[in-house]
Amino acid sequence: MSNSIRAAIVGASGYSGEELVRLLLRHSSCEISVITSRQYDGKGIEEVFPRFAGSGLKFSAPDVKKIADTCQVAFLALPHGLAAEFAIPLMKSGVKVIDISADFRLKSEAKYKKYYKEDHPSPELLKEAVYGQPERYREKIKNAKLIACAGCYPTSIILATAPLLANKLVSPENIIVSSMSGVSGAGRKVDLPYIFPECNESLRAYSPVGHRHLPEIEQELAFAAGVNEIAMNFVPHLVPVNRGINSTIFLNPLPGFSVEKVAEAYAQAYANERFVRVLPKGKLPDTKCVTMTNTCEIGFAFDEHTGRLIVLSAIDNVTKGASGQAVQCMNILFGFKETDGLL
């Protein structure tokens, strides 16, 4: 195909990498050209992910020059802190970079340092990066050189909350969120808390204060609300499913609020969005309706008893919360049909 591009996936042996391969193999205009993994260098992808046998893909050690020579876009699916090493030279070579990690999502160096306990390796890129959430930044994504894809918890929370803040229907104060995530959210990580018997039949909160996704959520909700700062609560929980995030968000209405205006605000924001499904009154999100899809489900209920609005959302953390959103960003960036590879 004349418009077709070639992609590299840097760090392709984790769950985000696997999902990128799954989605891009189905894409009409993007061919996977390079997949990297130091650990599996030289091995066929079927050694790690048997379901991709026959694709002909083979892991190689990451090599910026090789990627720059052959690819138009590089997806970075690396652990925290490693993206800059690849992003900087790739961008210099004209390769579009779509980063799935949290490395470039924060605009504030200070917040990065506070939450990650170290200086950011390339603060200039924090300004350069476009936040990869198509429903809110589609125009900027079209011309981005570096896209910092929205995180999994943040995606579930921001999509559900931003339109209400933007329309001044709810207060940016006293926002409280309780979320649950499947275990793939911890990555393909070999650590005692994540072995099957420690997760199955287990429900547990973690990082109830100061989770690293918090400043990202606060940043984007502050942008949506048009305020300088938001300070909110966010408590994530680990639950025994493979995929899925469910967020329950407690919001305080502002004067002028009505349930009808909530519905209108969502309709205005998402009526034309293929990957956001606002549920009718009385229906609530369920992760099983979104797993293996790029869709975010949003539902809500107003509690007259307390005067509080409860908003609920569900996504697949690996798709809309990571690799699916990344492909959606790529589609926008290169002028492909936004749903390509994602239906």
Add this chain to the structure above:
Amino acid sequence: MSNSIRAAIVGASGYSGEELVRLLLRHSSCEISVITSRQYDGKGIEEVFPRFAGSGLKFSAPDVKKIADTCQVAFLALPHGLAAEFAIPLMKSGVKVIDISADFRLKSEAKYKKYYKEDHPSPELLKEAVYGQPERYREKIKNAKLIACAGCYPTSIILATAPLLANKLVSPENIIVSSMSGVSGAGRKVDLPYIFPECNESLRAYSPVGHRHLPEIEQELAFAAGVNEIAMNFVPHLVPVNRGINSTIFLNPLPGFSVEKVAEAYAQAYANERFVRVLPKGKLPDTKCVTMTNTCEIGFAFDEHTGRLIVLSAIDNVTKGASGQAVQCMNILFGFKETDGLL
């Protein structure tokens, strides 16, 4: 044993009934004398619960006279609305009644009507009943004729919150709770939303407004706080485990609050309680540490960022949230060792 008593379990074919059998078979001073089930009348218990083969227990249709003639205590493990029919005549016959349903938990007829959409069948019993939560009502339980065992979600929330309200460390206003429950919480109910493929790999909220456990929680927290009314948010979620409830509770400190005082309030309330485990700083509850036990785990974290206290708790909904607590109440009522049958 000279002090030994005989018990009836009315409605013994559900999960609460099964758990009562499991616990009482291990009890040193209480013998199961009658187990009732209309559906399984005449069948051996092993037809329904093979693990109790050899116990010699056989289901019979419920027969108040037979129970009154042979038993000192009756556990009612019936669906909502059916308890009064048995409680009234049994109490008249001098049988102590321990009800696991929600029928007698509310003190207010009006609230019952609001949440259950019908008049209470025996409002005089609402006053008679003692709320079956040993840590808070041990003295009253000792002399009760009718015990309305605390509900599953309520137990997880009240045990974690009441001491802080009683000590005026947190405000009775703006309490927000997000809970998760295993599917046994829905009972042994044959309904489409509860079949395996609809629950497994599914995370979903339900009844985010007006759940029937809400007035019970509000009632008990208001008692603890010494206020007339509490209006709070409570959103339950169904998650794919068999057993376990995890509650995450957002509380607003009052003047004089300190983390140390929180620890002290819990220590004061629970230092001598065998079935409440307050976790040390930095540790968070996990349902897998309490399943198949009568223990409630409580942890907490103060968020300086928002000034809010986050309290977390975990129980087994079938044990501490139902049948275990019922046995604990029986032990108190009859002067048995409080842990008998429960370790």
Add this chain to the structure above:
Amino acid sequence: MSNSIRAAIVGASGYSGEELVRLLLRHSSCEISVITSRQYDGKGIEEVFPRFAGSGLKFSAPDVKKIADTCQVAFLALPHGLAAEFAIPLMKSGVKVIDISADFRLKSEAKYKKYYKEDHPSPELLKEAVYGQPERYREKIKNAKLIACAGCYPTSIILATAPLLANKLVSPENIIVSSMSGVSGAGRKVDLPYIFPECNESLRAYSPVGHRHLPEIEQELAFAAGVNEIAMNFVPHLVPVNRGINSTIFLNPLPGFSVEKVAEAYAQAYANERFVRVLPKGKLPDTKCVTMTNTCEIGFAFDEHTGRLIVLSAIDNVTKGASGQAVQCMNILFGFKETDGLL
């Protein structure tokens, strides 16, 4: 598209129906025109399967005339015994019928009666029907009027065993199979044994003698072996996953057997088959590598100790074991690319 066809899905509210919708919505040349359900007549598909919101599909009561007027193909995804009622008039009207039930899979009326305890309603169709397993009957499928798609357990067992029987490498005697299936295999059935707490943390065999899939497996293996009859053991087990069948097959080598010849027989049968993946030596099938795909994984190990060959296979029971295979058959029948809708 000029070659595009329209399809009806009769009985679209179960898991096979849901999977047909998922696959056909992605198909380039087949449009879903009618979805039927008596129970949900008049409701949008999103009422039952929220993930298909936006598709515009609406359930209607089954109406043969309407289907005949608008569709070129009808998928029947009905409970056992109901297919003939639709198949006969639809075939008369020239609509191709692809049945996912077991109604037309057996060639022998007598065996049908033995296993289903009733006379077959339309024995003439037993001869007419082509067994819907593309890897073995591709040519016949091309001209079929009625396709009886291979069952889920049978697919996993026959694909793994037939090439070895056909090549006289293993004996048609003393075949023993032990299989496991996810709970979706029981259908979207509301029955006590299938509620979550009865299946989760449960491993159990069922129908260890005389399972209804047995005569189908024996029939096809006898055809492959070129013998009149096969009598074998097949024990299915229910295990707590949503999707997936894993079969473990014990076979006795014939003179001339060698491991190399086993590999050759598979290569000969499947080297050009996109949906069968024969694993290299030392690798074993895992259902998680095939779920949500139309692929069958096959592995094997020879036990020198007993002289027996152990063959293992894995499929997704809803895809390759039902709806995916049905779509594959449709693709062959209408001359579409065989992988359309399935990648």
Add this chain to the structure above:
Amino acid sequence: MSNSIRAAIVGASGYSGEELVRLLLRHSSCEISVITSRQYDGKGIEEVFPRFAGSGLKFSAPDVKKIADTCQVAFLALPHGLAAEFAIPLMKSGVKVIDISADFRLKSEAKYKKYYKEDHPSPELLKEAVYGQPERYREKIKNAKLIACAGCYPTSIILATAPLLANKLVSPENIIVSSMSGVSGAGRKVDLPYIFPECNESLRAYSPVGHRHLPEIEQELAFAAGVNEIAMNFVPHLVPVNRGINSTIFLNPLPGFSVEKVAEAYAQAYANERFVRVLPKGKLPDTKCVTMTNTCEIGFAFDEHTGRLIVLSAIDNVTKGASGQAVQCMNILFGFKETDGLL
């Protein structure tokens, strides 16, 4: 209590160790005196297993002298190959040793070497050790110095098969077993194949040829049958439950076989056994009926079609398959009630 003993648990930080603690804390006559773990030396048990908070138990590095000075019995719950180092000096000091590992189960040095690829470190102990399966070796256990507890798969298979072999009802030839195990069977092992997303929604066979439990099973079945050698097939599968083993056993009747005689053989063997439950005709074992208990469930069905007998059994791999059986052995060894700690 005058008869009370003190026990050491060597290697107490794994799942077998955890289960020993759970069971012994409930024992009327055995007090846990020492729990060892190099990794957690000096830490309270609640750091690893919060559910044992309040027990006062603390891990120490293993110290043979300390154990010998204070304990009458030592349970060894160590990884393969490490038991001899502790067993020899402890036995010399008069401490009874109950080993949960596979180190002393085989009678044949040659078989040990074949399956473990190394010489046995203390072959004299292979003769000394009594195989820890109370239903078959109760008298020998009473006087044992070293008990090699039966393995998990072996327990499920031998209990179900031995009485039929001993009564010459089935042939010792052509025995075929397919088993499934929960993930706790792999131990508390931190390895990629055992993390939650790799196990959940996964069904897979492993070691289909030459599993290390095979010679143990063959040895004991040969003893039961009174033959020199048995060569059989055994294929284990890993399935997503925490606990439980389900074994499906295919047996060939000998002349004189009848279904009635099978029932009689089981009755004769197990009528007085508290921890074996032979199911009535038509009922099949289910692991959920035995988890968290020391019971083995056995069921069977005769297939007239093939003339083969199918026997099915279920146990909890951690209880009857390991620590529960170990406690049962201890009870026999010290003359305690055999069910103490186990009900």
